[in-house]
Amino acid sequence: MDNQEVSVDIEAQIVNNDDDQTLPFSIFKKANRSVTLKFENVVYTVKVKEAKGWPWQTKDKTEERTILKGLTGIVKPGEILAMLGPSGSGKTSLLTALGGRVSEGKGKLTGTISYNNKPLSKGVKRTTGFVTQDDALYPYLTVTETLVYTALLRLPNSIKRKEKIKQAEAVVTQLGLDRCKDTIIGGPFLRGVSGGERKRVSIGQEILINPSLLFLDEPTSGLDSTTAQRIVSILWELARGGRTVVTTIHQPSSRLFYMFDKLLLLSDGNPVYFGLGSHAMDYFASVGYSPSVERINPSDFLLDIANGVGSDESQRPEALKAALVEVYKTNLLDNVINEVKGHEDLCNLPIGSPCGETKNFGDWSTTWWQQFSVLLKRGLTQRRHDSFSGLKICQILIVSILCGLLWWQTSISRLQDQIGLLFFMSSFWGFFPLFQQIFTFPQERKMLEKERSSGMYRLSAYFMSRVVGDLPMELILPFLFLAITYWMAGLNPKFENFLLTLLVLLVHVLVSGGLGLALGALVMDQKSATTLGSVIMLAFLLAGGYYVRHVPVFISWIRYVSIGYYTYKLLILGQYTESEWYPCGENGKLKCYVGDFEGIKHIGFGSGLVPALALAAMLVGYRFVAYLALMRIGKSKSG
Structure with missing residues (x-):
């Protein structure tokens, strides 16, 4: 499919937001500042305890397991990076690391992760949205209450209380949540909003602060194709406002696949592809890996080869995975490193360059009493x-x-x-x-x-x-x-x-x-x-x-x-x-x-x-x- 046709198709799928200009706040307005996210040679190692094999064994065996194996990449403002891979490939671990949420004592993280060529600061972190897969929400709060309380806590004192509430209400409207705004969130044993509505509430909590960076873990998990399409369309529009969006995704439809600007394909913690999503199929064809059928969902094919399943059934999965990693190092890694290194020169330009300006934020958006x-x-x-x-x-x-x-x-x-x-x-x-x-x-x-x-x-x-x-x-x-x-x-x-x-x-x-x-x-x-x-x-x-x-x-x-x-x-x-x-x-x-x-x-x-x-x-x-x-x-x- 031609890239221009894809772009036109995507724009047609998104609701025209001209009317948003009449609202006190629009989630689709431009980000306050742009942030370029770079990660170089990221390695994440954890210690895993093995269960006792026999009752007379007195000690648990502890082994060191490498979850991420030297990942490098860059995501610029206005881009959506989708991290694709089988379960256990390290997608969530990388997303957590990039979002600065690796818990102390859980593992050893090495490599360099920078935000406009600087380490993660409190100011950047408070303008970063992070949507978890499990949608951690209070079950007895309504949709409106959830977003209003979030606005009162996360928006700075430079915005008056009434304006904060108006912004929360505007998010409810623009995310299409008006129908359920007075419905409680609910839980496993408590009837509430639907799965898609829960996910939009979670995204709404993060975009209230007009984030420069937005991380999402499996935002379409468990949703039907139409609801998933609506979620990704929202992300696409947010990215076009100058935000840097990074998301993990398990098995997107072909319609969703072409909405992602960049793609990182992982296999057992190793990168096997990093680049434009629209070029992924051509790349694998050029190195000798093509789907066995003409019309196939690209994500299905990519997940198959990341799992070690190719057209040659005689090839062992481990051998195919190792071959893909070597092919990546030979054909793509240098280009990725050059893109990351080349962006450093741009960031040395004066304020107003594409890297933007990192603003100094106070420790907290609101006072202790508030x-x-x-x-x-x-x-x-x-x-x-x-x-x-x-x-x-x-x-x-x-x-x-x-x-x-x-x-x-x-x-x-x-x-x-x-x-x-x-x-x-x-x-x-x-x-x-x-x-x-x-x-x-x-x-x-x-x-x-x-x-x-x-x-x-x-x-x-x-x-x-x-x-x-x-x-x-x-x-x-x-x-x-x-x-x-x-x-x-x-x-x-x-x-x-x-x-x-x-x-x-x-x-x-x-x-x-x-x-x-x-x-x-x-x-x-x-x-x-x-x-x-x-x-x-x-x-x-x-x-x-x-x-x-x-x-x-x-x-x-x-x-x-x-x-x-x-x-x-x-x-x-x-x-x-x-x-x-x-x-x-x-x-x-x-x-x-x-x-x-x-x-x-x-x-x-x-x-x-x-x-x-x-x-x-x-x-x-x-x-x-x-x-x-x-x-x-x-x-x-x-x-």
């Missing part, structure tokens, strides 16, 4: 279905009424029963908030990685918004429980004793929730975190001073790190005094001191200052540990 406010509102909107869940409220109501009935008007005459209720309160409100909070960060890991990698907000703003956003239900539910159970059970009727018990219980809930946050952030796996949390809380429970009163010395230290132990002691101090009387002896005819009661004596009536300080330290300490654990999320080697 980030905190937007993240808090977004978090409350996303979690409104869960935080104010009728099921959760009913659960607490049932437990509180059941406790009130079981301990109905116990009074001090049934001291053993009363302290049993106090211990149950410390146990229940240890486990409940722990398991509510332990899933927080594992569930949001993908979103946190995505947004932190793009420099959307400070980690401290996110963390504080999450902590503050959870406070209402963290404090309302235990208050509801105590307001019902306390008076039904006949605990100390003085109002100051009720307030002291409430204060202790609320602090206990916050400390237990903090432990859940810390465990979740440290482990980042829901099953493992749940198991670890159960073991720790059971250990605290057994050492809490109710079940075992004479704990052996070698294990007695557990009580001094037990949340339940300190809470139980403060609850007792909040109910009784050491010199208070209670009926004892046969038929309760005698009077005994509460301080001498066997179940209380080993706890003691000393000062409550030490347990209060211990809980205060845990309140801060667990959250500090959680924050430190989160600092590793979203970090990359390239900035």
Whole structure:
């Protein structure tokens, strides 16, 4: 097909955007600046652990595997580079490396990746869009809410709040999302927008900032041909606005194939073709590799030879792959290197040259307080279905009424029963908030990685918004429980004793929730975190001073790190005094001191200052540990 005919056909497939000029913002306007992306001899190596072969093997074998094997290329403003290759060929690894998102500790990346002949800076990174394959989005936010919150976080303060919202709404319109703008995103078990609409929302999040660089991982994966065509048409139009677009793609239709300016074909991490997409078939024909049939989708043919499947069935796949790599080195590599090196002279021209000017950006687009406010509102909107869940409220109501009935008007005459209720309160409100909070960060890991990698907000703003956003239900539910159970059970009727018990219980809930946050952030796996949390809380429970009163010395230290132990002691101090009387002896005819009661004596009536300080330290300490654990999320080697 003639290149001019292809270009005309593509332009005919894209909606005329003249009307966009009337909108406050157009996604198809020119990029603020142009960026030339170059990569030279990029090698990426990871260490892979092999599973144990037999039960008596004591150590896992670790081998070093090279994912990318010396890749070189260049993508200029206005071009779309499509990276094509079989599964496992290194497409996503290269895209991640080029986008500056290789996680620390995951592997060793060598070679040179430059942006206008400079390393990746924070300024460039914040004007870079990166669309992941799995579309990490909050399921309970609507399409409009998703884009508006993104605009408020990513667009700079030079743009007023109202204008940011208008830009988000303009993106909704221009991406054809008006029909579903008030529909929630949805998830695996939650009905929401379609796959194509999800993908357009993900792209919309990135193009809101009018990026100079746009990376996309499998943007057409799982979509029908018509939807895929619409997605690639949007990318084509964005590139014509002076952006540099890099995308991985698995098996595009022939119609999509000719929309890509450049093509990089990978086979087992090796390059076998880099150049104009329209010249790929001619190149392979010139070196002796032609399809066995006349009319074939070019991408099908290219994937076949990248997999080692040629017209000569007698040739082994490994031999064909090795031959293709050698042919590439002989026929194309020097041309690619010359193109990369030749572009350096252009970039030495004064400002205004094709390389453009690299603008200095501040560390953050918005202030800490703005980030905190937007993240808090977004978090409350996303979690409104869960935080104010009728099921959760009913659960607490049932437990509180059941406790009130079981301990109905116990009074001090049934001291053993009363302290049993106090211990149950410390146990229940240890486990409940722990398991509510332990899933927080594992569930949001993908979103946190995505947004932190793009420099959307400070980690401290996110963390504080999450902590503050959870406070209402963290404090309302235990208050509801105590307001019902306390008076039904006949605990100390003085109002100051009720307030002291409430204060202790609320602090206990916050400390237990903090432990859940810390465990979740440290482990980042829901099953493992749940198991670890159960073991720790059971250990605290057994050492809490109710079940075992004479704990052996070698294990007695557990009580001094037990949340339940300190809470139980403060609850007792909040109910009784050491010199208070209670009926004892046969038929309760005698009077005994509460301080001498066997179940209380080993706890003691000393000062409550030490347990209060211990809980205060845990309140801060667990959250500090959680924050430190989160600092590793979203970090990359390239900035």
